[in-house]
């Protein structure tokens with residue numbers, strides 16, 4: 001028989017730090033996504049509009065679902081950025097692409113489950129892009145609580161966690177919802193440079209630097225470029241200041257260790273790379289989900305935010321000035337970012 005404790009033990013063997021079971025129904029917080037979208041807080045992420053009904057109900061993601069196995073994986077590797085780094089890539093994107101790593105491990109967990117029970121059952125793996133509200137099911141699986149920055153926090157590990165799981169028709173005994181442990185703290189709300197955490201546990205994506213640098217296509221407005229500042233891809237500020245991340249557990253898993261110089265990016269040097277070499281910077285990571293022109297747009301923005309006149313002048317020579325080496329710099333959004341940076345000289 002397949003028991004929750006056997007599933008959790010096998011999940012740990014596969015590299016997941018936490019594993020719990022949520023029920024597939026009876027999670028009223030799931031329907032809040034409709035109000036969030038109605039307020040327009042998803043910005044241009046139309047895929048969330050299209051999938052909201054499924055995200056609000058796990059049994060629409062997997063008909064007949066009775067349980068959700070939820071995992072959390074610590075990706076904190078301990079490397080600290082300099083006190084005022086000229087550019088940052090969010091921690092989750094410094095190592096290998098978590099979508100691929102976690103999907104492979106979840107498929108392995110599911111294959112083991114299928115080999116462990118005789119009776120047939122349905123199941124579907126989800127990691128990020130699939131239509132499940134992962135933070136809500138993770139909270140119901142007892143993995144932690146939703147902090148005021150809206151991320152899941154585990155009392156032992158902190159919030160440097162990536163989520164993913166398996167919805168299944170198997171009836172499994174669920175874990176218990178963890179109570180809020182933020183207390184009177186408001187550090188993340190106070191530290192967010194753009195006021196994106198508009199209320200406790202309510203983020204307006206349109207203001208969030210993570211959205212501006214990762215999700216928003218096309219040109220950034222001047223105000224958005226100023227907000228994005230030195231962030232090349234994603235933002236970790238609300239997690240860096242959280243007291244629950246003061247002594248984070250360091251992962252030694254090789255897949256999360258920084259590669260390609262993504263823990264200390266030099267924006268001016270990256271801008272000088274031709275497109276094929278700029279590709280080395282993103283290779284194998286979550287940065288590959290954004291087009292190259294978006295990375296160029298963000299680099300130009302970061303260079304403008306830093307205000308170094310030499311680096312700003314060099315924006316005229318993408319790819320080191322080698323002819324036809326940096327087509328991505330021709331995109332209108334990149335040109336706009338370069339113009340914005342030049343006005344900051």
Ligand code: B12
Nearest residue numbers: 029032036090128133134139151152162163203210234235
């Ligand atoms: C869209 C999205 C974004 C958007 C919108 C963020 C947002 N706050 O909604 C943007 C691009 C801004 C973003 C940014 C980031 N993201 Co993101 N994102 C997602 C995605 C794909 C969907 C989230 C969603 O549905 N949002 C809509 C809101 C309405 O739903 P929700 O987040 O589930 O929020 C619900 C809860 O807060 C809940 N709730 C509120 N109070 C309470 C109380 C209780 C008791 C309960 C049970 C629930 C509850 O109600 C809300 C509505 O239902 C998920 C993956 C997924 N499939 O879930 C990853 C995900 C949330 N992102 C993740 C990460 C890592 C990030 C970044 C840290 C990346 C970075 N470094 O730049 C930032 C963090 C910004 C922030 N403070 O949230 C991780 C979070 C891991 C964790 N520890 O929680 C996820 C789960 C991806 C993953 N597979 O690991 N993201």
Ligand code: SF4
Nearest residue numbers: 192208209235237238
């Ligand atoms: S990720 Fe950055 S911009 Fe977004 S809510 Fe957190 S601190 Fe604010």
Ligand code: SF4
Nearest residue numbers: 147148182185188242
């Ligand atoms: S910084 Fe404070 S309020 Fe924000 S999530 Fe952490 S404990 Fe909660």
